[in-house]
Amino acid sequence: MAIKAKARxxxxxxxxxxxxxxxxxxxxxxxxALQEIQDAYGYIPPVAIERIAENIGVPxxxxxxxxxxxxxxRLEPVGENLIKVCHGTxxxxxxxxxxxxxxxxxxxxxxxxxxxxxxxxxxxxACLGCCSLAPCIMVNNEVHGRLTPEAVNKTVSQVHEAEKLxxxx
Amino acid sequence: MMSWERDKKNGNWVVKVGLASCGIxxxxxxxxxxxxxxxxxxxxxxxxxxxxxxxxxxxxEVLVEVFPPQGRRVFYRNVTPEQVQRIVEEHLIGGxxxxxxxxxxxxxxxxxxxxxxxxxxxxxxxxxxxxxxYLGAGGYxxxxxxLHSMSPPEVIDEVTRSGLRGRGGAGFxxxxxWGFARKSPGSQKYVICNADEGDxxxxxxxxxxxxxPHSVIEGMLIAGYAIGASEGYIYVRAEYPLAVKxxxxxxxxxxxxxxxxxxxxxxDFDFNISIRQGAGAFVCGEETALMMSIEGRRxxxxxxxxxxxxxGLWGKPTNINNVETLAxxxxxxxxxxNAFNAHGTEKSKGTKVFALAGKIARGGLIxxxxxxxxxxIVFDIGGGTSKGLDFKAVQIGGPSGGVIPASLAETPxxxxxxxxxxxxxxxxxxxxxxxxxxxxxxxxxxxxxxxDESCGKCTFCRIGTLRMLEVxxxxxxxxxxxxxxxxxxxxxxGVKKASLCGLGxxxxxxVLTTLKYFRGxxxxxxxxxxxxxxxxxxxxxxxxxxxxxxxxxxxxxxxPSDAISGEKKKPYLIxxxxxxxxxLCMSVxxxxxxxxx
Numbered sequence: 001m002a003i004k005a006k007a008r009x010x011x012x013x014x015x016x017x018x019x020x021x022x023x024x025x026x027x028x029x030x031x032x033a034l035q036e037i038q039d040a041y042g043y044i045p046p047v048a049i050e051r052i053a054e055n056i057g058v059p060x061x062x063x064x065x066x067x068x069x070x071x072x073x074r075l076e077p078v079g080e081n082l083i084k085v086c087h088g089t090x091x092x093x094x095x096x097x098x099x100x101x102x103x104x105x106x107x108x109x110x111x112x113x114x115x116x117x118x119x120x121x122x123x124x125x126a127c128l129g130c131c132s133l134a135p136c137i138m139v140n141n142e143v144h145g146r147l148t149p150e151a152v153n154k155t156v157s158q159v160h161e162a163e164k165l166x167x168x169x
Numbered sequence: 170m171m172s173w174e175r176d177k178k179n180g181n182w183v184v185k186v187g188l189a190s191c192g193i194x195x196x197x198x199x200x201x202x203x204x205x206x207x208x209x210x211x212x213x214x215x216x217x218x219x220x221x222x223x224x225x226x227x228x229x230e231v232l233v234e235v236f237p238p239q240g241r242r243v244f245y246r247n248v249t250p251e252q253v254q255r256i257v258e259e260h261l262i263g264g265x266x267x268x269x270x271x272x273x274x275x276x277x278x279x280x281x282x283x284x285x286x287x288x289x290x291x292x293x294x295x296x297x298x299x300x301x302x303y304l305g306a307g308g309y310x311x312x313x314x315x316l317h318s319m320s321p322p323e324v325i326d327e328v329t330r331s332g333l334r335g336r337g338g339a340g341f342x343x344x345x346x347w348g349f350a351r352k353s354p355g356s357q358k359y360v361i362c363n364a365d366e367g368d369x370x371x372x373x374x375x376x377x378x379x380x381x382p383h384s385v386i387e388g389m390l391i392a393g394y395a396i397g398a399s400e401g402y403i404y405v406r407a408e409y410p411l412a413v414k415x416x417x418x419x420x421x422x423x424x425x426x427x428x429x430x431x432x433x434x435x436x437d438f439d440f441n442i443s444i445r446q447g448a449g450a451f452v453c454g455e456e457t458a459l460m461m462s463i464e465g466r467r468x469x470x471x472x473x474x475x476x477x478x479x480x481g482l483w484g485k486p487t488n489i490n491n492v493e494t495l496a497x498x499x500x501x502x503x504x505x506x507n508a509f510n511a512h513g514t515e516k517s518k519g520t521k522v523f524a525l526a527g528k529i530a531r532g533g534l535i536x537x538x539x540x541x542x543x544x545x546i547v548f549d550i551g552g553g554t555s556k557g558l559d560f561k562a563v564q565i566g567g568p569s570g571g572v573i574p575a576s577l578a579e580t581p582x583x584x585x586x587x588x589x590x591x592x593x594x595x596x597x598x599x600x601x602x603x604x605x606x607x608x609x610x611x612x613x614x615x616x617x618x619x620x621d622e623s624c625g626k627c628t629f630c631r632i633g634t635l636r637m638l639e640v641x642x643x644x645x646x647x648x649x650x651x652x653x654x655x656x657x658x659x660x661x662x663g664v665k666k667a668s669l670c671g672l673g674x675x676x677x678x679x680v681l682t683t684l685k686y687f688r689g690x691x692x693x694x695x696x697x698x699x700x701x702x703x704x705x706x707x708x709x710x711x712x713x714x715x716x717x718x719x720x721x722x723x724x725x726x727x728x729p730s731d732a733i734s735g736e737k738k739k740p741y742l743i744x745x746x747x748x749x750x751x752x753l754c755m756s757v758x759x760x761x762x763x764x765x766x
Contacts, residue, residue: 089369132532
């Protein structure tokens with residue numbers, strides 16, 4: 001749920017500046033700073049790239065180059081729940097494509113995209129490192145293993161149910 | 170003495186739940202919470218419930234280990250929260266194990282008798298979030314020993330004599346590497362722990378960090394003392410949140426107890442460690458790219474020499490070791506080089522940790538002496554294939570490695586023998602494949618990965634792997650041409666020779682080894698437009714076997730392309746025009762009523 005709460009944080013220069021200041025005393029702190037920004041917003045807002053560049057004193061193009069080099073960084077907002085589908089070797093052999101297909105149906109989000117209702121973003125990842133429990137996915141930082149298409153449906157509906165139980169602010 | 174040992178001595182029961190990522194993914198937290206609640210409900214004051222890391226038997230997760238005050242310990246496997254009540258009432262209160270859920274003793278023997286645990290010595294035994302447990306297991310004694318009674322050259326000499334080689338894949342002698350970094354002039358030097366475990370199919374480093382983080386930290390401290398460094402970085406994958414969390418806890422504890430900081434243990438040795446999280450680039454496992462990333466730049470490799478030992482992080486002498494290498498260090502210091510090099514072969518000493526996965530009956534984390542055969546790993550430890558199909562091959566070394574066929578299963582696991590097959594030892598991913606694996610598909614899978622992860626710096630890696638992937642894609646679609654195999658081999662040689670870093674130089678290995686050992690499968694795809702393993706989507710069709718289909722409609726419900734139709738209680742039909750061959754129907758059908766041709 002942490003991701004969801006943070007994703008709602010309003011875009012503000014105060015937050016970005018605070019993160020930049022926390023890091024700019026150290027050399028090479030661009031990546032941790034960007035990671036913190038992504039933690040706060042769920043993605044890297046374009047204005048944050050410029051603001052960070054200003055703060056740290058490098059051209060914005062350099063920051064943009066870093067953001068696009070690393071697969072962790074997203075330039076689009078993320079849905080309320082982030083699901084990472086493992087496509088590692090063991091998962092591939094155990095039918096990761098079928099799991100991915102089932103997930104598209106259950107969430108309404110194509111791989112790499114966010115569902116129209118904004119509930120789910122589904123990402124493809126290289127390996128989650130839970131190979132003995134293949135095939136697996138990660139839902140908001142928690143790994144679910146030994147999946148079948150039916151278990152995928154169940155997992156997704158559990159996320160829906162958990163949301164119903166969470167009081168709205 | 171570890172806290173759980175103390176509890177046992179005090180006449181208490183000790184119950185441990187494996188809570189590394191695999192255990193948690195299998196539902197370990199729920200089992201732990203249910204146990205806690207149940208112990209509370211029953212008012213059991215003489216049972217100590219403990220958390221531990223990876224016990225290595227991932228196929229049996231959730232694992233619960235029960236130590237009675239007297240007598241033998243018992244492993245419960247595949248435990249669900251629903252089973253907890255009976256375990257508590259019958260075993261912990263009644264004193265009689267619930268035998269049908271207990272892992273048989275001979276299975277444990279088979280698993281463990283050929284293993285030798287050095288790196289994994291504490292994994293699944295101690296609580297990874299307790300420094301007292303680590304200290305109780307002899308932790309930080311090696312650090313104390315080097316700081317109080319060994320000079321840095323003596324430490325380097327000990328590690329060199331042990332024969333320890335880099336466990337990240339390349340196998341460079343660790344002591345020699347340390348020696349280079351020590352000799353490099355400069356007052357500021359760095360130690361980096363490479364925990365950017367990016368190989369798909371490998372999870373050794375994750376498990377060690379989640380189960381015994383202090384052993385890696387202690388290894389870094391000893392390396393720092395040996396080469397004369399005062400600062401260390403752990404570069405860990407962001408995909409491993411639990412490993413990061415446990416490292417943070419461990420670093421804070423070590424700092425508090427004075428193992429990290431200034432004037433460590435009363436000596437004049439200062440050392441600090443910080444964590445850097447990778448941002449999802451496989452190439453950052455390459456040492457020069459990793460350092461670029463720590464410096465806050467795009468992680469693109471640089472030409473060597475100069476090697477990091479001369480000019481590394483921010484141009485300073487730097488020593489980079491991987492997690493498993495570092496976890497060996499304190500054991501070597503405490504037990505001596507000879508105890509370590511008593512294991513293994515002439516050129517490959519000690520043990521190797523493997524992440525055993527794929528179509529294997531008993532997948533998990535194992536540690537074996539070097540020189541053991543692949544066959545012993547797959548059959549004696551792993552229990553053979555998981556679904557009763559014939560063992561076909563192992564994939565070792567990830568995207569840089571290769572496929573070794575069942576016919577070479579006697580190959581001993583050491584750096585040189587594995588290299589001879591065309592694969593590489595790599596970091597320790599070992600994926601077992603049965604007859605259902607298509608080798609063209611496997612080659613395509615790995616090339617797709619390396620193509621995606623190529624940083625783009627050199628042409629041969631950037632474009633060469635893409636051209637290779639295009640050829641493989643064509644073959645898997647049944648559109649291959651006769652000259653394609655030759656073309657692939659030619660491209661592979663070019664990419665190998667002309668790429669700057671290890672990623673490109675080894676990227677063709679999965680293609681070359683599958684071509685070497687499974688050429689017939691490529692030919693079947695090209696000449697007969699047939700996928701012998703029935704895997705390549707363009708070359709297969711799914712059909713419903715009318716006699717077996719009761720008409721439940723489950724397949725139709727799951728079909729993403731509305732290709733399945735029928736009436737309830739009558740056999741359904743698949744429209745092959747609409748079918749996208751995803752295989753979902755086959756996965757959900759419980760009656761085996763769907764066949765593939």
